Amino acid sequence: MEDKTDVLIVGAGPVALFAIFELGLLNIKCHLVDNLDKPGGQCSELYPEKPIYDIPARVMITGQELTDELMKQAKPFEPIFHLGQQVEKILKKNEKEWLIETSNGKTIIAKCIVIAAGAGSFVPRKPPIEGIENYENKNVFYSIKDKSIFKNKTVLIAGGGDSALDWTNELSNIADVKLIHRRKEFRAAPDSVNKMLELENKNRVNFILGQLTKIKKGKAKPIEVHFTHDNKINKIEIDYLLPFFGLKMELGPIANWGLNLNQNLIEVDTEKFETSTPSIFSIGDINYYPGKLKLILSGFHEAALMAQACFKYCYPDKKNIFRYTTSSKDLHKKLGIK
Amino acid sequence: MNKIVVKDRLGKNYNLPANPGSTIMEIIRDAGLDIEAACGGCCACATCHIYVDNEWLSKLNPKDEDEESMLDQAFEIKENSRLGCQIEFDEDLNGIIVELAPD
Numbered sequence: 001m002e003d004k005t006d007v008l009i010v011g012a013g014p015v016a017l018f019a020i021f022e023l024g025l026l027n028i029k030c031h032l033v034d035n036l037d038k039p040g041g042q043c044s045e046l047y048p049e050k051p052i053y054d055i056p057a058r059v060m061i062t063g064q065e066l067t068d069e070l071m072k073q074a075k076p077f078e079p080i081f082h083l084g085q086q087v088e089k090i091l092k093k094n095e096k097e098w099l100i101e102t103s104n105g106k107t108i109i110a111k112c113i114v115i116a117a118g119a120g121s122f123v124p125r126k127p128p129i130e131g132i133e134n135y136e137n138k139n140v141f142y143s144i145k146d147k148s149i150f151k152n153k154t155v156l157i158a159g160g161g162d163s164a165l166d167w168t169n170e171l172s173n174i175a176d177v178k179l180i181h182r183r184k185e186f187r188a189a190p191d192s193v194n195k196m197l198e199l200e201n202k203n204r205v206n207f208i209l210g211q212l213t214k215i216k217k218g219k220a221k222p223i224e225v226h227f228t229h230d231n232k233i234n235k236i237e238i239d240y241l242l243p244f245f246g247l248k249m250e251l252g253p254i255a256n257w258g259l260n261l262n263q264n265l266i267e268v269d270t271e272k273f274e275t276s277t278p279s280i281f282s283i284g285d286i287n288y289y290p291g292k293l294k295l296i297l298s299g300f301h302e303a304a305l306m307a308q309a310c311f312k313y314c315y316p317d318k319k320n321i322f323r324y325t326t327s328s329k330d331l332h333k334k335l336g337i338k
Numbered sequence: 339m340n341k342i343v344v345k346d347r348l349g350k351n352y353n354l355p356a357n358p359g360s361t362i363m364e365i366i367r368d369a370g371l372d373i374e375a376a377c378g379g380c381c382a383c384a385t386c387h388i389y390v391d392n393e394w395l396s397k398l399n400p401k402d403e404d405e406e407s408m409l410d411q412a413f414e415i416k417e418n419s420r421l422g423c424q425i426e427f428d429e430d431l432n433g434i435i436v437e438l439a440p441d
Contacts, residue, residue, distance in 0.1 A: 042382070047382045119376055125411060128413050128414070159410065161410060161411070182415050183410075187410050245410075248374075248383070249376050
């Protein structure tokens with residue numbers, strides 16, 4: 001089934017979320033696609049707890065609070081989110097519409113596309129170990145969809161963050177779990193850390209100090225990994241390796257959409273924030289124009305001007321009359337204010 | 339003119355002009371060398387990972403907990419691993435030698 005909408009927004013970070021609001025004021029509906037499994041982009045994924053001090057009228061707001069507030073602000077406009085997938089392909093369907101395909105096979109038809117993809121999509125950070133790609137999705141996984149495959153197996157989890165700790169604790173119920181990290185300190189929720197240390201005391205989890213250096217085919221078990229600690233090399237045979245080293249950002253398929261790029265950033269004009277392809281816009285950290293500042297603040301401004309230009313594509317026969325949210329009864333109605 | 343010396347991943351050395359107040363990451367990035375610095379310098383990623391020449395290590399402010407935590411997401415960590423965005427250049431660091439860590 002195809003979804004049909006006015007605007008497809010690529011990304012669901014703070015600037016994408018505010019774009020829902022600005023477009024919504026002009027009666028423009030949106031769908032959003034993001035590779036993460038939640039809205040908020042870098043703010044929620046990289047620094048949910050970190051303070052931001054340069055959002056106007058908010059002396060301090062954390063990344064997660066900003067996301068939550070923007071979600072509330074966007075809510076009256078009923079945006080549809082397609083999370084955990086990325087836009088793979090965009091095709092011109094006809095003179096007035098784009099056909100967008102996501103990595104999950106979802107198809108969306110839209111009049112305009114707004115690329116608000118920040119620094120690109122988040123993908124797992126893979127350890128730079130030679131040949132690791134030969135074992136990926138067989139003995140090496142960067143995310144877990146079906147934990148039952150680990151039952152009664154020897155699993156080595158690598159990393160010191162929440163994912164590493166949570167899966168160590170979870171899988172210790174069904175598997176022989178070893179956790180490897182470069183130090184015995186963890187950047188994870190204190191409860192998870194305490195639980196892991198408790199499991200280690202009960203010999204249900206085996207903690208290893210070290211860093212992965214090599215992977216090869218094993219003898220007794222499918223893979224053998226090498227790790228170093230204090231310049232000594234150790235070896236271990238295991239069934240599965242689960243590296244959890246956080247996420248990194250990649251431009252991904254956007255590079256193939258035929259847009260004018262400037263060092264992996266999308267060139268736009270500063271009147272409409274439109275790209276070299278008409279009806280495709282780009283706002284936030286991913287765009288480039290002379291004088292560009294990568295601030296959330298700038299992205300908000302870009303969203304407002306982009307929305308004005310989108311209106312002409314979405315309602316070619318209508319004239320947009322500019323109104324203030326403070327006084328317009330019509331806008332109050334859209335915002336659900338009585 | 340103040341400078342820093344940066345060894346890239348192929349072993350080539352570059353003398354880069356350095357202004358007090360910039361971070362080591364910014365100096366390397368602005369010179370066009372290959373340092374990703376995905377988060378832009380707010381200590382929220384580990385893509386400005388560098389090795390600091392041992393002679394210079396003691397001149398730096400020690401790592402704080404934030405930086406140490408972020409280094410958990412980097413690879414091939416050594417004793418002299420640092421994040422470039424967390425070292426602000428000043429005149430005492432004129433001539434500091436650093437090396438880009440592997441991608």
